Structure formats: structure tokens, C-alpha cells
Amino acid sequence: MLKAQYNARGPVPEASIEAVSFEKPVLDSGQVLIEVLAAPINPSDVLTLTGEYGMLPPLPAVGGNEGVGRVVEQGAGVDAPAVGQTVLLPVGCGTWASHVVASAGELVPLPNDADPQQLAMMTVNPPTASLLLSEFVDLAAGDWVIQNAANSGVGGYLIQLARLRGYKTVNVVRRESAVAAVEAEGADVVLVDGDDLRQRVLEATGGEMPRLAIDAVGGAATDRIAACLGEGGILVNYGAMSREPCQIAPLNLVFKDIQVKGFWLARWFQQASAEQKMKVFGEVAGLIAAGKLHARVAASFSLEQIKEAVAAAAAGEREGKVMVVPNRS
Known part of the structure; x- marks a missing residue:
């Protein structure tokens, strides 16, 4: 052994x-x-x-x-x-x-x-993706969600779960070579990060602004994805791939009333009831067994x-x- x-x-x-x-x-x-x-x-x-x-x-x-x-x-x-x-x-x-x-x-x-x-x-990434989509904004079919690090494990699950729930996703990656793999997951829009991200998001969504942004990068990338949210939108950070603190400008935090929240699955596990955990695991296991989540x-x-x-x-x-x-x- x-x-x-x-x-x-x-x-x-x-x-x-x-x-x-x-x-x-x-x-x-x-x-x-x-x-x-x-x-x-x-x-x-x-x-x-x-x-x-x-x-x-x-x-x-x-x-x-x-x-x-x-x-x-x-x-x-x-x-x-x-x-x-x-x-x-x-x-x-x-x-x-x-x-x-x-x-x-x-x-x-x-x-x-x-x-x-x-x-x-199924223990870490799928529950993270599922809870990011359900715990912060009451989304309806047809709503847009934007995320960065879309080629990550959580990012791939989030794309698939959003599609199953009827949401549309804008997916931000840091390199052109990652685009094709994210598109293959069923992404509606895939964009390479950059200073003009907000303009390109608006063009891709026909002017609709997401109410939920998911950030796993931190640094200046946090502010770029925050700028893509509509007024009163919520940005949830769950990682710092850049190894830098999250940055957000007063334009977004103050004048657009963007709220910034954090999510750590370990804390959710500590606070959730057995019934809540089984509900999440049951959904994930069923989708994986049925070939609908991978x-x-x-x-x-x-x-x-x-x-x-x-x-x-x-x-x-x-x-x-x-x-x-x-x-x-």
C-alpha cells in the first residue's frame, strides 16, 4: 500500500x-x-x-x-x-x-x-459551480452570467450547469489557445481578457449586462469583469490565480453599486445541513452518471x-x- x-x-x-x-x-x-x-x-x-x-x-x-x-x-x-x-x-x-x-x-x-x-x-468543483450560480443572485432563464478563468475546472462545470438551467454565459480566458476548448463545453460567448472587455461583452450580448460575475483571477481582472455588470450587480470571487489582491475601481464599487462577495466551499460545507449537502451531491452525481456533466x-x-x-x-x-x-x- x-x-x-x-x-x-x-x-x-x-x-x-x-x-x-x-x-x-x-x-x-x-x-x-x-x-x-x-x-x-x-x-x-x-x-x-x-x-x-x-x-x-x-x-x-x-x-x-x-x-x-x-x-x-x-x-x-x-x-x-x-x-x-x-x-x-x-x-x-x-x-x-x-x-x-x-x-x-x-x-x-x-x-x-x-x-x-x-x-x-465531484466534491469540489461541481458544487462550487452549482452554488456560485444559486447562492448570490436569483437568476431566471435567459439571464447572462459572466466568469473569468472559464477554462478552469469550475469554469467548465459552470458553463454546463448554466446551460442546463437555461442561463447564458460570457466566458473570459487569458489566452487565445484556450478559446476552442471552452467553446466545446457549450459556452455562449468566449472572449480573451483585455482592457476593452466591457465593450466586447456588450457587443456579444446585444447590450444586455449580466447581474452576476464570477471571478477566480483577482488583480486588475476583477475590475474588468466588474465593469461588465449592470448597476447593482454582484461579483463573487472564489480564487486568486493571479496571486494578486482583487482590484475594483470606485466607478464600479460606488457609482454602479457593485457588491463584491467571497465564496469558499470549505466554509459552506461547515455551515450547510446534511440535507443541503445531499441535495447538491445528489444533483451532481446524477448528472455525471447520466453523462450530462463532465x-x-x-x-x-x-x-x-x-x-x-x-x-x-x-x-x-x-x-x-x-x-x-x-x-x-
Whole structure:
């Protein structure tokens, strides 16, 4: 059995992490042993390795915050989930491992016949996209939503969910080479970021101004996307890919009454009821199993290749998610 462990944090995310062996754990009552099928590497995972994320586990730690696996052994007193059942791994349990132990009662069963790599990405990015669309503005069919970082994992899910709900999307990317992949997701409009973004958005929407803007970049990009909103619009920031603070001019903040809010999925998980969580996960799992929601996979790596995997995830100009597939034959 292997796990991707790190004992320190630093500016080069792949430097401290490595695959180490461990003995098969002894199960306590109520626990199950799970063979990990797939686990993604998210931007938050990279920031955790560099020490820049908002919530850091004590060291030493095993990487990975989400994934899916298959139950291979039950402890005493466990009737379900059954051996062979695909399950969603608990958030933050160290999913970059060949096997994990979890309490049976906290596991969410998933369709056994769905693509495990697609299911593995359902804990973080799809709920983020879904909640960004529902928690801040009461949108109606035909409304426009604008987002930057549209070629990101969240961006792709947001495009698909918006289309399923009847919304139209303006999608901003930072390079021309990303346009085609975003269009293939079903985007209504794709534009490369720039100083004249507002003018081009108005031309593309026929003069309609979105009431909701989703920002994952920060820096000056925040103000450019804010300028595209109508009066009283809401801008939600959930990331800082530029590594710069969000900037917004008084013209937008004061005179257009734009509201700026933040969203962190970890906080939502802390505050949401079990019913709210199951509603979101149920929607996402159903759409993935039905083939209506997907994410691009750029590459998949074994646990022995964890350094290469983290380096690939941290690199720029990548189309799709980097996956860890621990038990690939």
C-alpha cells in the first residue's frame, strides 16, 4: 500500500511530496477499507503544498482532498456500504493513496457503472459551480452570467450547469489557445481578457449586462469583469490565480453599486445541513452518471509518479484536470 506524503511545505509544490509505503490498517468497529480509484489534483491542493491555502493540515500529511473508491473490506458492525460499492471519499481524508480507511456512516454511495475519474472530481468543483450560480443572485432563464478563468475546472462545470438551467454565459480566458476548448463545453460567448472587455461583452450580448460575475483571477481582472455588470450587480470571487489582491475601481464599487462577495466551499460545507449537502451531491452525481456533466482530464498519473503529477498540475497552459489513479493496472 502506498500514500503520497509530505513532511514540509515550500515554494516548489512537488519538492516535498513522495510516495511512501504503509502497512494494511486494522479496521475498528464501524470502519471500512476503501481502494482508491481516482483522485484529482486541484489548485487548492497545490496551494496546500506551498502553504498558501486558507486551511492547512498538520504535518506530516497525505495529499488529496477528494476522490472516489471501492469498498474492499468491512469492519465489525458494518452492513453498508457493501463490499464492491463505489463511494465518495470523505473530504480531506488524504485521497492520494492506494487505500484509505473511513467510517461507514460518513460515506456517500455512488453509481458503480459511472466513470470513476469523473466521479472523483465531484466534491469540489461541481458544487462550487452549482452554488456560485444559486447562492448570490436569483437568476431566471435567459439571464447572462459572466466568469473569468472559464477554462478552469469550475469554469467548465459552470458553463454546463448554466446551460442546463437555461442561463447564458460570457466566458473570459487569458489566452487565445484556450478559446476552442471552452467553446466545446457549450459556452455562449468566449472572449480573451483585455482592457476593452466591457465593450466586447456588450457587443456579444446585444447590450444586455449580466447581474452576476464570477471571478477566480483577482488583480486588475476583477475590475474588468466588474465593469461588465449592470448597476447593482454582484461579483463573487472564489480564487486568486493571479496571486494578486482583487482590484475594483470606485466607478464600479460606488457609482454602479457593485457588491463584491467571497465564496469558499470549505466554509459552506461547515455551515450547510446534511440535507443541503445531499441535495447538491445528489444533483451532481446524477448528472455525471447520466453523462450530462463532465470535466476534461489532461493526464493521469500513478502514485509512484506523484512528483510529476503535482508539477503538471501546478504548470500553466493545461487543458483539463490532472488525476492520480493509485491502483491503475
